[in-house]
Amino acid sequence: MRLTTKGRFAVTAMIDLALRQNSGPITLSTVSERQNISLSYLEQLFGKLRRHELVESIRGPGGGYILARFAREITIADIIFAVDEPLDATSCGSKSECSSGKDGNLSGKCMTHDLWTNLNRKMVDYLDSVTLQDLVDQQRMRQLNQVPQTSSVMMQKKTDSLSSVIV
Incomplete structure (x- = not known):
């Protein structure tokens, strides 16, 4: 069970896009630079996100991508499934026949099949409960x-400097 870079990068790029949504369309090259994700990889991911109507592309000067829906209406599960990310903890791909008997023939479910199937369901439920707006x-x-924190450190340095001048 692994979430590959496809799902991770898609979620990261969507957060980047949503953070800047009020600035108008965002180019993939700026997302690529900010998030250190290959531009060609982002183009592939955003093609899938567009086909699943999570983003819209705006052509021409000043063009780029915008969210197709409000961030509060897009779940993380939507994003992951849009880029064809499989979430499956079973070793059989959730098939009902996954256990090999002594002769090598499939003989029903393995002993832990229900455990991994339930984990799959919980993962999907969790990812479906988290919205892009939450992130x-x-x-x-x-x-x-x-x-x-940065301001207080700077303020402390200024105060220290001022104290040393006064003393």
Whole structure:
């Protein structure tokens, strides 16, 4: 069970796009530079995202990509499934016949089939409960929390410098 770079990069790029949604269309080259993702890889991913109506492309000068729906209406599961990312913890691909008997013939479900099938369901349920807006809000909070820390360090340095001048 692995989430490959296809799913990870698609989610990352969609967060980048959603963070800047109010600035108009965003070019894939700027997303590529900011997120350090190959431009040709992004083009492939955004082709799939567009076909699944998660993004729209705007042609011409000032063109790029915008979200096709509100970020609160796009789930992470939508993004991952749009780029054909399989989420399957079973070793049989969720087939009902996955256990090999002594003779090598398939003989029903393996002993852990239901465990992995239930994990698949929980993963999909979780990813379906998280929206793109949730991740955008999370990212904005991280950015806000970094600003005061940086400011307070700078303020402390200024205060220290001023104290040394006064003494």
